[in-house]
Amino acid sequence: MKKILPFIMIALGASLWGIIAVFVKGLGEYGLTAMEIVAARVFFAAIFLVLIGIMRFRNCFKLESASDIRLFAGTGILSIVFFNYCYFTAMNQISISMAVVLLYTAPAFVTILSYLFLKEGINLGKIAAVAGTILGCILIAGVTAGSSDITLFGILTGLGSGFGYALYTVFGKFALRKYHPFTVTLYTFLIASVFLIPVTRLWTKAEIFLNTEVLLLSIGLGFVPTVLAYFVYTWGLEKTDGSKAAVIATVEPVVAMLLGVTLYGESLGAVQIAGALLILSSVIIVNLPARRKNAGMVDDSSKLEH
Numbered sequence: 001m002k003k004i005l006p007f008i009m010i011a012l013g014a015s016l017w018g019i020i021a022v023f024v025k026g027l028g029e030y031g032l033t034a035m036e037i038v039a040a041r042v043f044f045a046a047i048f049l050v051l052i053g054i055m056r057f058r059n060c061f062k063l064e065s066a067s068d069i070r071l072f073a074g075t076g077i078l079s080i081v082f083f084n085y086c087y088f089t090a091m092n093q094i095s096i097s098m099a100v101v102l103l104y105t106a107p108a109f110v111t112i113l114s115y116l117f118l119k120e121g122i123n124l125g126k127i128a129a130v131a132g133t134i135l136g137c138i139l140i141a142g143v144t145a146g147s148s149d150i151t152l153f154g155i156l157t158g159l160g161s162g163f164g165y166a167l168y169t170v171f172g173k174f175a176l177r178k179y180h181p182f183t184v185t186l187y188t189f190l191i192a193s194v195f196l197i198p199v200t201r202l203w204t205k206a207e208i209f210l211n212t213e214v215l216l217l218s219i220g221l222g223f224v225p226t227v228l229a230y231f232v233y234t235w236g237l238e239k240t241d242g243s244k245a246a247v248i249a250t251v252e253p254v255v256a257m258l259l260g261v262t263l264y265g266e267s268l269g270a271v272q273i274a275g276a277l278l279i280l281s282s283v284i285i286v287n288l289p290a291r292r293k294n295a296g297m298v299d300d301s302s303k304l305e306h
Contacts, residue, residue: 006239010248013233016225018255021096023221024088025264030214034088036205037221038081039196044222046189052227053186060183068178069191074171075184076191083164086157093154096260098140100253101276102158107286108133109166117170125285132282139275185230247284 027037053060063069090099108130114120137159175184196202208214237245253276260266 006236007244007248009232009236010240010245011251013229013231013236014249014252015255016229016232018100018225018252019259020221020225021091021099021256021259022263023217023225024091026217027214027221028088028092030208030211032205032208032214033200034085034092035196036200036202037088038084039193039200039202040209040218041084041221041226042076042080042189042192042196043202044219045226046186046193046222048223048227049182049186049189053182057180057182057186060180060186063183063187064178068175069187071171071175072184072187072191073195075168075175075188077195079164079168079171080188080192081196083161083168086160086164090154090158090161093151093157095266096264097253097257097266097276098272099154099158099161100256101140101279102137102155103161103165104250104253104279104283105133105137105159105162106165106169107283109163110169111286113166113170118173129282129286132278132285136275136278136282139271139278181234250280250283253280 024037027040028034032040087099087103090102093099111122111126111130115122137155140155172184209218233245233249257266257276
């Protein structure tokens, strides 16, 4: 049991990310926009992280330099805010299944961005993964181009979520050179909250948040598929190989697809499924050979933002 428990925890963390649509759809039904939902998520996540930090990570609050705020502006604003906005918008424009699959184009973006900005090497496996991802997107976009349930804006925001997700890895790697993963996570959500609350003027929706269901959905969004999912995933990651964790984590889109089919009556065609499988296979290809060294740090930086 001790040997398989880390795998179970990784799968549980990824599954919790996969149910995020329940909270997003629920809040959307009360008239909250995608950006307001993002603001609610980062605000409540920040509260939970501060409380956890006080109890367990008091030494992780201090920054070495005030100028390092720019690193967390990168992870918090350029990544978290942009990624979540695109992801939540895509869920309302296209199916949950397709939104989460397009999110998983992130490893292809990571490969390209890491090559350009982090001077990381690129090999045939990575090139094949990028090509597979592009082909998968073409299959998804091409076969559904005439469908009223799929919009070009939905596909673009879905790809935008993958790009925003990838940006976190780039900024996160720089931040993790100096700071503990919890410090990076904490300041990421704090900066995102400080930025988003005045931008969205969330206080003008105070009356809506007095509704018990809206409040519970907001708290749940900030805790279950955010803080809890991250800690569960990280616990498992610390006790297993990073490349295995990356493969197990692909349970997330599977859970999201099942959720879309069972709760929201979504359906997938054969070509859509083929495109989705191409993208997920590319995720496995790009992770398996490259993440055996320093797997913990790399995988922490790629998963913190969820």
